[in-house]
Amino acid sequence: MAVSTFVIAPVQAANLIQNGSFETATVTPSNPPGFLTLNVGSTAITGWTVTQGTIDYVDTANWQAADGNRSLDLDGTFNSAGGIQQTFNTIIGSLYRVIFDMAGNPTLEPPVKNMRVSAAGTSSDFSFDVTGKSGTNMxxxxxxxxxTATSTTTTLEFISLTGTGAGPALDNVSVVEVSSQPSSIPEPSSTLGILSLGVLGIGAALKRKL
Incomplete structure (x- = not known):
């Protein structure tokens, strides 16, 4: 007798972020210099909004991207630490993972660039040292x-903590669901009660047959 074996392949979690590599926009970085400064409130990069200061929308004519041809410098101009955000659907109580590529603008001080990532009322800071790096070796x-999501929609924000005009660089952003909100499990006492009723029912049926 032939026995069929079924292998269930793992399902890859969907990326909830739109345009995470910043390839799509209504504007194009000029060449030279290979970047375009965007002001607070700009929605020129599809799916994203500039939330504070200024950012530079950077092309590979200026420096090497992590993915595709575009990336961001979160410090667009001197003393103007920038930020961007995007809002997406989430499930309350589910755990999500933000994944992104970080580097830094190697042209100006300080050598260590700092960035804050925030979502659902929590945040974490990240740093990158540009020592020895260049536009062709980012x-x-x-x-x-x-x-963990606390609402049916969540806003993910990246902000610069540097503010020198040469800040943290960002590319290749994604968000995936790591674990879903667990469904309710019956209390042990409830489960025992259900089993007891089942046993009593079987006993009554057998008694009637006797």
């Missing part, structure tokens, strides 16, 4: 951070 590093 040294992109993958970072990750988890949060």
């Amino acid at each position: 040294g992109w590093v993958s970072k990750s951070w988890d949060f």
Whole structure:
């Protein structure tokens, strides 16, 4: 007799972020210099809004992207630490993982660039040292951070903590659901009660047959 074996392949979690590599926009970085400064309130990059200060929308003519041809410098101009955000649907109580690539603008001080990532009322800070890096050797590093959703929609925000005009660089952003909100499990006492009723029912049926 032939026995069929079924292998269930793991399902890859869907990326909840739109345009995470910043490839799509209504504007194009000029060349030269290979970047375009966007002011607070700008929605020129599809799916994203500039939330504070200014950011630079950077092309590979200026420096190497982590994914595709575009990336961001979260410090657009001197003393103007920038930020961006995107809102997406979430399930209350579910755990989500933010994954992104970080580097830094290597052209100006300080050598260590700092960034804050926030969502669902929590945040975490990240840093990157540009020592020895250049536009053709950015040294992109993958970072990750988890949060638990507290609403049916969540806003993810990245902000610069540097503010020198040469800040943290960002690319290749994604958010995936790590674990779902667990469904309710009957209390042990309830389960025992259900089993007891079942046993009594079987006993009564057998008694009638006798």
